[in-house]
Amino acid sequence: MPVQKTCQVSGQTFTITDEDIKVCKRFNVPLPTLCPDERHRKRTAFRNELNLYNRTCDLTGKPIIASYSTDKPYTVYSNEAWWGDSWDGTDYGREFDFERPFFEQFEELSLKVPLPPNVVLNSINCEYTAFSADSKNCYYSARMGHAEDIMYTYLALSSTGIIDCYNVSHCNYCYECVDCWSCYECFFSQNCKNTNNSWFCYDCIGCSDCFGCTGIRNKKFYFFNQCCTEEGYKEKVSKYNLGNYQVAQSIKKDFRKNLTSRPKKSAIILNSENSTGNYITDSKNVHCSFDLENVEDIRYCWGTEHAKDMYDCDFVYYAELAYNIVSISRATNIRFSFAVYGSNDIDYSMYIANNCANCFGCISLKKKQYCILNKQYSKEEYFALRDKIIEHMKHTGEWGQYFHPKISTYCYNESVAGEYFPLTKEEALSRDYKWKEPEPQEFKPATAEVPDDIKDVPDSITEEILASTLSGRNYKITKEELRFYKRYGIPLPKTHFLERHAERLKLRNPRKLWDRNCQKCQAKISTSYAPDRPETVYCEKCYLETTD
Ligand SMILES: [Zn+2]
Structure with missing residues (x-):
């Protein structure tokens, strides 16, 4: 019942x-x-994706990029040092004290053991990224998986040559795209699939050479949803100087404004069965979950790809059987943990990697088995002590709960939770989260103006310090980036990457579901469009009737 x-x-x-x-x-x-939202909040407060800082490695003294600002009380090693064999996490092992709560002892351990600067697995030239795996040449991006030549992007899977995108999978050479699958050379587009060489498109599937179109299927040479001849299409598109910043911004603005008046599909669920949530592809049996690809038997999860049997899990990449975790990959049977990679049978631990198994309450271990609070035990001792600690945690009320907020190694306002469930400083502190005071930012004056037209951009722009037209925040254009813009005739951005990211984030619905009725046939729908939003929302069947 x-x-x-x-x-x-x-x-x-x-x-x-x-x-x-x-x-x-x-x-x-x-x-x-x-409730599910508070569970997500608690977990995602443990994850910092896009706030990267300059630091020095506490082992080698070398400068590194880290998800930990210098004011954090932790020991942070470079990735090379952390993954190396010159130190051993069990050197920090300690006895469990049954007179005290578990979380208190775990927090003490976290203040001693070296932590990795960011999670970058099996990747080359991806230092300026977070949560990347099997990737190459990625820069200022987060959540890369089998991705190559990616810049300023959040979530790119099996993709190449991507700049300024949010959630692209199997896409190549795209710019300013949000939630696109198997697209090639698409620009300023959203919710498109199997679409090529198109600009300013929304929900176009199987299309090519389209401009300003919405809700079309298997079309070619369409201009604002009107069929054209090839010559007619090219002539119409050529009237826009797309390489001009003001022109591109104004088309983008008008296009997005016009989108509001079109009926919306209750949820973006592609090639999936028995699933509720949003942005779900190639999946089965999903309940109230968001941003998923190729998953099965999933409940209350976010950002999960290639996974099975997950409950209350956020940010999973290739894994099976996990409960109440955040950030795991190639792992099986994991509970109440953060950052577990290539390991099995782990409870209440973080930064566990390289074939660990049967660890409880551990931090920063590689190739270890039967450890509790980083102390090595025999197999028999391990299971006996673990069961005794679980009984103890039932008495302290800790068993079954995710880590206490104060154990998070990040401040609330630099975590994923801060992005999705914003709190004021007072609210965050009253809930025992940490808070990061903004670092005094001194912006340098720009050494060059960004020309409006890509044709007028000199190669020397990559040597200049630029300033965001929104905030004055400094940013740079890299040589690879400039090559991309020139190749596709795209104007240079005039704002900082994080400001561009925030703008893309606004195009997506919240990770939340409401029960509503289709505004055409009245069928019951589960949708991420809140009832007070201005958009008209249709069930899948009625929405399909609006597509061409
Ligand atoms: Zn309907």
Whole structure:
């Protein structure tokens, strides 16, 4: 029987279904005490994706790029040093003290053990990224997987030659695209699939050579949803000087404004069955989850690709069987953890990698088994002590809960939680999160103006310090970037990468679902469009009737 519960933090009522109960039994954990949003908040406060800082490696003294600002109390090694064999995490091992709560002891350990600067796995020339795997030549980007030559992008999977995009998969040579799949040479477009050589398109599937189109299927040479001859299309497009910043911005603005008046599909779910949430592709049996690709049996998850049997998991890349975790890859049977890679059977741990197994309450271990608070035990000792600690945690009320907020190694306002569930400083502190005071920013005056037209941009622009027209914040244009803009006749950006990222983020709906009715046929729909939004929202069937 479904159980109604009241969230201990938000006070919201939430339902625990029979399916939830089944999953909790399978993972041998108690039922959640927080509503799904508060569970996401707690977990994603442990992850910093886009705030990178200059630091020095605490082992070698070399300058590094790290997700930890210099004011953090942690020991941070360079990736090379952290993954190297010159130190061993078990040197920091300690006895468990049954007189004290578990989280307190775990936090103390976190202040001693060296942490890696950012998570970059099996990748080349990706120092300026976070949460990258199997990638090459990526710069100021986060969540790269099998990606190459990517800049200023959030989430690129199996993609090459991408600049300024948000969530692209199997895409090549795209710019300013948001939520696109298998696209080639697409620019300023959103929610497109299998589309080539197109500009300013929204929800176009199987199209090529289209401009300013929405909701079209398998079309070629379409201009603002009108069929043209090849010559007619080229003539119409050539009337716009797309290489001019003001022209491109004004088309983008008008196009996005006009989109609001078109009916919207209740959810972007492609090639998937029995699934609720948004931005789901090639998946099965998904409940209330967002940004997923190729997953099965998933409940309350965000940002998960190639995974199976996940409950309350955020940011997973190739994994099976996990409960209440954030950031894992190539891992199986993981509970209540952060950053576990290539390891199995791990509970309440972080930064665990390289074939670890059976670790509990550990930090920064590689190739270890049967460890608790980084102390090595025999197999028999491990299981006996682990079970005793779980009993202890049931008494302290810690068992089944994700880590206490103060254990997060990041401040709330630099974490993913801060991006999706903003809090004021006072609210964050009252919930035991840390807060980062903005660092005094001294902007240098720009040494050059960015010309409006790409044709007027000299190669020397890559040597200049530029200033955002929005904030004065400094930024640079790299040589690779300039080559891309020149090749495709795209004007140079005039704002800082994080400002461009924030603008793209606004194009996406919140990771939240509302029960509504289709505004055409009244069928029940589950949608990320809140009831008070201005857009007209249709069920999948009615929406399809609006496409051409
Ligand atoms: Zn309908």
